Amino acid sequence: MLLQRRLGPVLSGSVSLCKNAIRLCVARSMTTQAEGTAPSQTVSNFASPAETKIENMGMRTYKPRTPGLRHLKRPINDHLWKGRPYGPLTFPKKGQAKGGRNNSGVITVRHRGGGAKRRIRTVDFQRLAPGPQLVERIEYDPGRSAHIALIQNQVTKERTYIVAAEGMRAGDVVQSYRAGIPQDLLDSMGGIPDPGILAAKTAWRGNCLPLHMIPVNTQVYCIGSRANRGAVFCRSAGTYGTLISKDEETRDDGTKVVTGKYVTVQLKSGEIRKVSKDACATIGIASNINHHFRQLGKAGRSRWLNIRPTVRGLAMNAC
Numbered sequence: 341m342l343l344q345r346r347l348g349p350v351l352s353g354s355v356s357l358c359k360n361a362i363r364l365c366v367a368r369s370m371t372t373q374a375e376g377t378a379p380s381q382t383v384s385n386f387a388s389p390a391e392t393k394i395e396n397m398g399m400r401t402y403k404p405r406t407p408g409l410r411h412l413k414r415p416i417n418d419h420l421w422k423g424r425p426y427g428p429l430t431f432p433k434k435g436q437a438k439g440g441r442n443n444s445g446v447i448t449v450r451h452r453g454g455g456a457k458r459r460i461r462t463v464d465f466q467r468l469a470p471g472p473q474l475v476e477r478i479e480y481d482p483g484r485s486a487h488i489a490l491i492q493n494q495v496t497k498e499r500t501y502i503v504a505a506e507g508m509r510a511g512d513v514v515q516s517y518r519a520g521i522p523q524d525l526l527d528s529m530g531g532i533p534d535p536g537i538l539a540a541k542t543a544w545r546g547n548c549l550p551l552h553m554i555p556v557n558t559q560v561y562c563i564g565s566r567a568n569r570g571a572v573f574c575r576s577a578g579t580y581g582t583l584i585s586k587d588e589e590t591r592d593d594g595t596k597v598v599t600g601k602y603v604t605v606q607l608k609s610g611e612i613r614k615v616s617k618d619a620c621a622t623i624g625i626a627s628n629i630n631h632h633f634r635q636l637g638k639a640g641r642s643r644w645l646n647i648r649p650t651v652r653g654l655a656m657n658a659c
Contacts, residue, residue, distance in 0.1 A: 399633055412637030415630040417487070419509060421477040426490055429501055430459040433483075438646065455646030458482045464500040465562060465570030467516040467548040467620060471495045475512040475546070478504050478627070485577035487627040489546075503562055503575060505546045505624030514546035517553060518620055535596050545624040551583065551605070552598040552617040558583050561626040563605060564619035571620060578629035579608045586617070 404410035436445060440452030461481050473491040476499070481488045489504040491514065508514075521533060529537050539555045554560060559580045562571035574581045587600030602614040605621075636642055639649075 399630060408638035408640070410637070411635050412641075413633065413635040415628060415634060417480075417628065419478055420487065421479045421490075425459065425461060425479060426499060426501070429462045429490075429499065431462070433458050433460050451648045451650050452646055453648045454643055456482075456644050461488060461501050463488060464502055465564075465572075465575075466518075467502065467622075468518055469493055469496070469498070469500075470516055470519040470522070472513050472515055473500075475504075475508060475510055475514060477510050478508065484575070485628060485631045486575065487577075502546075503571075503622070504627040505561070505622065506578075506627045506629055507624070508546050508627065512546060514544075514548075515542075516548040517542055518548060518550060543623050546622065548620055548622045550618050551603045551615065551621050552586060554583050554621060554623070556583055556586060558623065559625055560605075560621035560623055562620070562622040563607075563615065564621065565613075565615050567616045567618035569619070571622070573605075573607055573613075574626060577626055577631035580625040581608065581621075582606045583621075584612065 398416055399413045400416050402409040402412050438452070438455070440447050440449035442448045460483055461479075463481075463484075472494045474494060476490045476492055479488050479490060479501075481501075484503075487504045488501045489508055490499060491502055492499045502514075521538070525538075525541060526533065535555075538553065542549060543554055543558060548562075551560075551563075559582055561574040561580045563573040563581050564571050565573070582605065584604040584606050586598050586603045588596045589599050590596050598617055601617060603617050604612060605615055606612050636645075
């Protein structure tokens with residue numbers, strides 16, 4: 341027993357020294373690999389988006405200096421815009437609808453009322469404008485759980501809000517192909533659209549395409565249900581759908597053509613739906629995937645979010 345007590349600290353010290361030596365060796369090998377490889381950057385209208393280094397998307401906790409901070413947890417979103425929203429695309433939220441009432445003043449949605457002043461962001465769910473669009477910034481939207489991106493059309497210089505994809509950052513270039521395949525892209529394929537080349541140059545994160553142009557088993561969000569209409573499915577944080585099948589046939593020249601009117605999409609809930617092949621969908625996953633892990637920490641934070649208390653009817657006065 342005496343011998344074991346004397347050797348205990350010696351053995352623990354040697355084990356810690358071995359661990360530190362292994363960590364140094366691994367760090368040196370990683371730095372030599374990083375120095376030996378030089379990334380190649382190519383700029384093209386139909387190239388893949390730049391690989392952005394995504395931070396550790398964990399949860400931020402706080403030292404319990406107050407009771408309200410003890411259980412507070414927030415997703416780490418340091419890339420969000422710190423300033424005010426783009427004014428021309430917002431309008432104030434006011435009136436009795438903020439308290440959950442209809443035009444007759446009757447409460448139709450319970451547990452609504454109060455909250456901080458907010459402005460509604462006008463989000464473009466149709467994305468009909470073609471051409472490259474530059475992502476200027478990623479913003480917080482108080483009206484939805486996902487983040488939104490302010491994009492500017494490089495041709496018309498018009499700004500719009502869209503639901504941001506997970507991993508989208510300022511400086512990315514996105515496009516919408518709902519108006520058809522651009523002529524320069526069609527000429528690069530020899531005048532005949534090849535499904536493989538078309539998917540390689542268009543099916544990138546943040547791009548909006550008709551569902552018949554998207555490859556099977558691709559994760560998409562902001563999914564529409566009909567042609568010439570906006571997105572209605574998978575718009576909240578961290579949601580996505582999967583394109584399961586398309587009714588295609590191969591012609592004699594090797595090209596594939598979608599023959600049916602509908603495609604099959606599996607939603608995040610597991611529901612399988614048939615939607616129009618000309619309906620829109622955006623490649624990727626809706627941003628802010630850790631939204632459902634958050635904890636408000638105190639009752640006052642719920643009141644700031646326009647949420648009033650929920651009381652069981654059995655606990656109320658019978659009169």
